[in-house]
Amino acid sequence: MNKRLTIYLLIAFVIGFGTATNPAVHNFLTENNVISSAVTLIPADAAKNNESLVDLSSFWETYNKIQLEYVDNSALEEQSDVSYGAAKGLVKALNDPYSSFLDPEETTQFRESLDGELEGIGAEITIKEGKLMVITPLKESPAENAGIMPGDYIYKIDGEVSDGMSIHEAVGKIKGPKGTNVVLTIFRESEDVVIEPLEIEVTRDKIVIESVTSEMLENDIVFVSINQFSDDTTREFKKAVREIMVKKPKGVIIDLRFNGGGYLDTAVGILSEIIPGKQKIVSTKGRKNDNNKIFYSDGSARLDKLPMVVLINKGSASASEIVAGAVQDLQRGIIIGEQSFGKGSVQEVFNLADSSSLIITVAKWYTPLEFSVDKVGITPDRVIPMTADDYENDLDPQLKEAVNYLSTL
DSSP: OOTTSSOBOOSSEETTOOTTTOHHHHHHHHHSOEESOSOOOOOHHHHHTOTTSOOOHHHHHHHHHHHHHOSOTTTTOSHHHHHHHHHHHHHHTTOOTTOEEEOHHHHHHHHHHHHSOOEEOOEEEEEETTEEEEEEEOTTOHHHHHTOOTTOEEEEETTEEOTTOOHHHHHHHHOOOTTOEEEEEEEOEETTEEOOOEEEEEEOEEOOOOSEEEEEOGGGEEEEEEOOBOTTHHHHHHHHHHHHHHTOOSEEEEEOTTOOOBBHHHHHHHHHTTSOSSOEEEEEEESSGGGOEEEEOOSOOSSTTSOEEEEEOTTOOTHHHHHHHHHHHTTSSEEEESOOOOOOEEEEEEEETTSOEEEEEEEEEEOTTOOOOTTTOOOOSEEOOOOHHHHHTTOOHHHHHHHHHHHTO
């Protein structure tokens, strides 16, 4: 499977997360095709001779006027000021929170955030309707321990209003060395009522998250938590399956809550241990033929006969939704929890010649019954909310419902 295409499914950028978080991005940055330059601006006369090119005459007029009239004639001395600014504006015009242009310095920071053991608060963020929003705090991360929750809107970072910040600007301000603090001012919606802003101080730390964990619960039910969809996740899941089968369980619960996604082919690998036979489990559709693909389970499933529950919440996205969507569409088990995030698009990262990079949406993905979760999410078969009191008192009604369901079969 070509790892350059149609597999980058993380919903956002992780604030202070390491290699295990999303090696997909690292692979893209080191293996993909090189695009000619940071941005190529086509003069107006060239655009008029080719209908497929955008007429950028207004850009050149604006640029010339600035060069001639702007009070500080040194403001645009660096060519990068023009090309990078134009490239950022061009991508921003797509109105796609998952597409962005990164200059060389931002690209380096991006690589480091995904290719090293960094320190930070351990949360995934995105831009939703122009606002900075937490997709999910990672399990046992400083963000989760401080009380950050999925859906929180970050209004201020250390007192600075976040409106207008890009994902990368926000990440740069939130991440930092272990032991240092960052104060986030957040808005949290509850029952359609917006409460007063909360100030939450988070102490940054080294972020280490296990990809797959498992334990035996009551009534011979196995609980498997998948925390990410990285390069190692399929191997770790298969190892967990071997250990599970030795115990001869009566049912299995797969926890995808607070899992923001990762590799598409990892999701396919997980589903191949769950879905019997060789069935269609996900498809992708894009403008280019090589982005139009159908993925099937490989017929090697060892958990295909065990009664199953999959847990999701609004922090479950992308690859998590691929797994939950296939289980639901193919009636392999039931879904319990809350509506998932709704990330149904696929991004690819392109290296550019001057060490800048372009992250751009190249396709959308669909469940076996051709449903797109994008901006919609997956509705559980049994909707069980988690309240603020549940979190505060370490209660888990979703897991309890899953155990009760499997215990009665």
